[in-house]
Amino acid sequence: MGDVTPQPADTEPLAPSDEAMRRLGASALLSPLGLAITDAVGRVEWVNPAFTRQTGLSLANAVGRHPLDLLLPAREFTPDEVERLQRELAAGGRLHLEFDTEDGVGTPCRISLRLGPGAGEDTVRYFVLLIEDITERRDSAEEAQRTAARAEAVVHELHAERELLASVLSTIPHVVFWKDTEHRYLGCNQPYARLRGLSSDKDLVGRREGDLSQDELGLLIAQIEGHVLDSGTPVVDQAVTVQGPDGHAQMLLLSVLPRHADASAPGGVIGVGADVTRITALERQLAQATRLESIGQLAAGLAHEINTPVQYVSDNVLFLADSFTDVLEALRSIANVARGAEQDPRGDAQAPTVADLRARLSLLVDGLDLDFLGTEIPSALEQTLEGVARVAEIVRAMKEFSHPGQGRTETDLNRAVETTVQVSRNEWKYVAEMEMDLDPGAGLVPCYEGELKQVILNLLVNAAHAIAEKQQRSGDSAQGRIGVSTRRVGDTIQISVSDTGTGMDEATRLRIFDPFFTTKEVGKGTGQGLAMAHSCVVGKHGGSIEVDSVVGEGTTFRLIIPATVEAPQPEPMTGW
Structure with a gap:
């Protein structure tokens, strides 16, 4: 038999029991929401403790007053607006307002107010008021909005910075690339892609060096990136010559640095290649201009050096010319005597006797002074040849010294030293004796010949000036000494330039390679000679x-x- 328990009709409302009403009342007392109940005309009859806490109004102060009169003295509501809201409520409407006010202890807060009509068992109308402190929720929502706005601004800034970085990387004259720990390309700038023969940087992503054309740049990168990843130390300024996009040779100084994802190990590498083609050409032009300037400064001395042999060549040539005239005249006279002896004896003139001919020839020969000519003419010829050779040597030395060179090439070091000593002769010959001790085993040395000769010239001129200054201070005109020597020591070549000049104290010695530092008087020294020497020997030659x-x-x-x-070897960058 089925269940025959009577079921309430769906349309029949269930009246709350006394227990339910008691529970509802207890919940209202404990609710964190402020609650107020009014009569049919809107006067407050009851409020819960939360209403008292949030408004500072006790039940006694609230009873009999309209809720809007209690809660809306806020500055954003005018009396006219309060009256309008009351009319809407009396017409059966519902209100939902949010406004700023102060709680019962005077703390600023944000309040949510809901007010609407209700009906009891006998359909008697009343109003229920709910108020809630939404300050924290409002603040949280505003903070969320601010956070979202900041995040959006950061995203916009990052996007703008990314576009700016991409624009900068594409427009700088350097080539840039970056890789992961597996030697795969993660990206590069457009100039690097073009240098590697690719139309876009995206064509490089994910590829290794073995996947690209094997040029000198790729081989160098493959050689040094493993060292950087293994050691975590950068490799800088490795020179490499590549074929540029325009088909011309392009010189790069390549630096590969670790890209640290964390402090423990490199997360890949970043490579930067600086195009120094134009700088290198300018350096060569500057070095050439410096050498020509040095020759210009030595021009007066070189002219004097040439003038001396030219002078005695000229004197000897004049002597030879006069002697040749005398000899030629004597030969003509001897020829006339000989022709006279051959005349027909049947002629009118009586033929000279042998004794007459001998006397006449003897007189002609005695007039030539053959002993003098036999001694002086060979000597004059020898001196003339020496003078011509001396002039040729000076001219050759000037030509060799002024030659710009062809980069780092095999150079006869001893010959370079001799040439420089020859060019600077007029600077030192009046104050010092030159002593050269050149090692025949020095041989050919890979060096920048023009720059190295300029360094040696600067040292020789400084030595001559130091000796001259010492002579001036002491009043002693005795010749000093300048020594120049070359030695092959192991896998190095040593060039020594010494003098017996004034010497230097320790403070001066520590500053001699500083640019523009000089101990010479104004107008005599620029302070660049030894700075250029350091740049050439240490910077360019690695010495x-x-x-x-x-x-x-x-x-x-x-x-x-x-x-x-x-071949270039990876060297860690000092001071990184």
């Missing part, structure tokens, strides 16, 4: 300069350069 000096005794400079040049 070193040692200096020994004693005040009042002299100074010795030793230029130490590699005797051989090996």
